[in-house]
Amino acid sequence: MTAPAAVPALGITARLRAALVDASKATVVAFGLFFIMVGLRTDVSPTGALFLRTRWLDVALLCAAVFVSRLALALWLGRRKPEVGPAWQAAALSRAGLLFGPALLALALILPFVPGIGRYELDLGILVLTYVMLGWGLNIVVGLAGLLDLGYVAFYAVGAYAYALLAQYFGLSFWICLPLAGILAAFWGVLLGFPVLRLRGDYLAIVTLAFGEIIRIVLLNWVELTGGPNGISGIPRPTFFGLPFSMSGGPQTFAGFFGLEPSPSHRVIFLYYLILALALLTNWVAIRIRRQPIGRAWEALREDEIACRALGINITNTKLTAFALGAMFAGFAGAFFATRQAFISPESFTFIESAIILAIVVLGGLGSQIGIAVAAIVMIxxxxxxxxxxxxxxxxxxxxxxxxxVLRPRGLVGSRAPSVLLGEQRRIDARFVGEGRG
Amino acid sequence: MKTTMLEVDNLATGYGAVQALKGVSLHVDRGEIVTLIGANGAGKSTLLMSICGDPRARSGRIMLDGEDITAKPTHEIMRSGVAQSPEGRRIFPRMSVLENLVLGAQAAGQDPAQQLPRVFDLFPRLRERQSQRGGTLSGGEQQMLAIGRALMSRPRLLLLDEPSLGLAPLISRQIFATIRDLNEREGLTVLLVEQNANQALRLAHRGYVLVTGRITMSGSGAELLARPEIRDAYLGGGH
Structure with a gap:
């Protein structure tokens, strides 16, 4: 584990000595703990009395393991030059990021036609893209506006139930319900927004968490409307602009209309492109709006609320639009989820879903679109x-x-990459200023 | 001809049960620099904040250019020609200098492209650092950014809360020189809150002394500087 000639400045022997001292200290601490926890053990003898058993060999092995691991860790960490690491990483990552995004998008676009990609892989792709979309939606609320929302899944549920119920009771088609689900979710976003306008940080997190649970519990208990724990089944599948994906092959089906061999994979491919389009719409809106005054106001709000007020930014509107827009995309994703599964129940909208989406946003690096996509792929x-x-x-x-x-405490793609700004230092014409990219 | 820009009449406000201002009256004329000095906790910052509607006045009246703004929402007050550079600067640390400045213009409906050259001419350091993140600036540069950001809205009345806080004497003199410059060249009206009474009174045309929520003295800057009780209380005796 010695690094030859990696750091000539600091002598190998000096580093080794420091590592040995460090490892010895750790071993002493470990011995203090293991001596009691492992070394001494009370057992019940056949006669029923307690007796003390000693396990010195185990203690010795554990201490040796601690010593060796600690030594290896110290040598490995000492090998890195800390001040060079992050900057070098960031530069490389931002350079790779320029190509990485388009490459990822191209892969996503051709995925259904890549040889070896079957039904299972496409289903997984749909699942991942759903979380990418949810991550991008939540990023508006958490990453841009800085409002920690632990109940995001509630809006996902509102969207899913909105479609399921509208389809069941009124027979509305998916394409009419999709915008309605988004609007309804946005409405609930505003409704949640009002009581939490004055809250920030931990307090906001707790209230949004409670809100998520309230929605789920209402769905669980309002049996007459939602079917309670039985959920809603037989939700209509999406049609290709009116042409159903049916195996009959008739002229009014997708396969028949286009003269194709009826195949169950048509619907899967269609669903894949549908969620890809929805996710890209979310991304496009988020990127565009970040350069608009309202987007800048969200970011300013995340940074300092009092300063925002001092600059004449309307805090109420700014917060409510963030909640509403974030919720709207969750609503779209929810409607998609309902039509894809054809069955929904409150079980799909538990707190763990909110936690996973939030984890994706945080892992990806708050505010970074590409980081969130990568985090969703990695996590899901x-x-x-x-x-x-x-x-x-x-x-x-x-x-x-x-x-x-530990390695990237600010997420995979750390915050607002300043490298974007450095190359454009001299550009201060009106167009540049208007975009406010700095 | 003198016209009154800001008139605060018998203003009282507070936080919960704490009464921070107990009937403060003052006025600022157009083109004037007026300073408000006082010890910690006298209510200086509260008065500036209260003019902006947060905390709201419990009684009394605030008039801006003859218009009653006492009950106006904060964001509307800040869009009607008042700008504040808040205590502790409160710049947006993760946003670039340019973004910070643009945000200053945007809510007030000013075109940032028109205001930027003016602010950059006042503070050339900001032009050099425009693509840097706000949080990486030095204290003095952050103060320049806070004032510059406030000026981006092209205010009639600039409220400055402790611009010299935590700055080296040289830098704070520069900041004060810029404020005088702004006032003389553009006729900007300034209400300045300061702990550094000596510098503030030298700069200001007139001053008020605030003690535990009440105005105890007022007069021209030179007058106040000469008074022995001011020298004792705020200028550290034989300072």
């Missing part, structure tokens, strides 16, 4: 990848999150 895709590990995958998942947060 990674979850699938380790399916064979059963319950251990939570362990892998937790460890991965800790590692990411």
């Amino acid at each position: 895709g990674g979850f699938e990848l380790f399916r064979d590990l059963d319950e251990y995958r939570m362990l892998v998942f937790g460890a991965a999150m800790v590692v990411i947060m």
